[in-house]
Amino acid sequence: MSGFKMTLIACQQCGRRIMVRMADAERGTITCSHVGCGAVNILQTAFHYDEAIVQGLPEFGHLTYIGKPGRIYPLQFGQNSIGTADSCTVQIERFQHNGRCFISRRHCTLTVSFDKWRGRLRYQLQDGVLDGELRQLHSSLNGTLLNETPLQKMELIDVDHESVITLGGVDRFRLTHYFIPSTMLDTYKVDLSFNPDRTE
Ligand SMILES: [Zn+2]
Numbered sequence: 405m406s407g408f409k410m411t412l413i414a415c416q417q418c419g420r421r422i423m424v425r426m427a428d429a430e431r432g433t434i435t436c437s438h439v440g441c442g443a444v445n446i447l448q449t450a451f452h453y454d455e456a457i458v459q460g461l462p463e464f465g466h467l468t469y470i471g472k473p474g475r476i477y478p479l480q481f482g483q484n485s486i487g488t489a490d491s492c493t494v495q496i497e498r499f500q501h502n503g504r505c506f507i508s509r510r511h512c513t514l515t516v517s518f519d520k521w522r523g524r525l526r527y528q529l530q531d532g533v534l535d536g537e538l539r540q541l542h543s544s545l546n547g548t549l550l551n552e553t554p555l556q557k558m559e560l561i562d563v564d565h566e567s568v569i570t571l572g573g574v575d576r577f578r579l580t581h582y583f584i585p586s587t588m589l590d591t592y593k594v595d596l597s598f599n600p601d602r603t604e
Pocket residue numbers: 415416417418419420436437438441442443
């Protein structure tokens with residue numbers, strides 16, 4: 405338990421202050437030391453995970469083209485522009501359907517961030533890509549669907565593990581999240597403070 409700091413909490417029963425030590429924190433309870441009280445307070449740990457953890461991750465998930473197994477597109481941390489242009493973070497080939505390609509050069513954006521409270525990566529999808537100096541959002545020509553539902557303009561939506569993203573109404577990709585191993589998460593856990601559990 406690194407980063408542990410001794411903390412004062414108010415006793416749930418008598419309201420007087422009691423000192424939480426590491427042993428109490430590990431046990432998860434503290435008995436009030438004040439005369440005439442002795443109430444057992446349940447400790448609730450408040451913590452988050454250090455964002456530096458992302459620097460040590462081996463990967464950040466990927467997209468798999470459905471219909472052509474083996475066609476895998478790795479994702480980066482941060483914004484991934486997706487399209488057929490070679491300037492995209494994730495360059496997709498121009499899949500042809502009756503001689504036509506329905507994926508735009510710069511089609512959509514998938515942003516990978518770290519949720520420090522839940523200790524996992526978050527994936528958010530938006531149709532279009534931010535372009536130029538003014539960082540204006542340029543929509544795709546044929547739209548983006550998440551699990552068969554079209555994204556609205558400017559809509560930013562969370563994408564769950566194994567969700568299907570459809571580009572241009574035809575080409576489908578399955579998102580695979582990268583899950584941070586719990587053993588690694590434990591070493592990046594930061595204890596913030598201790599609060600008496602108000603539900604007890
Ligand atoms: Zn007390």
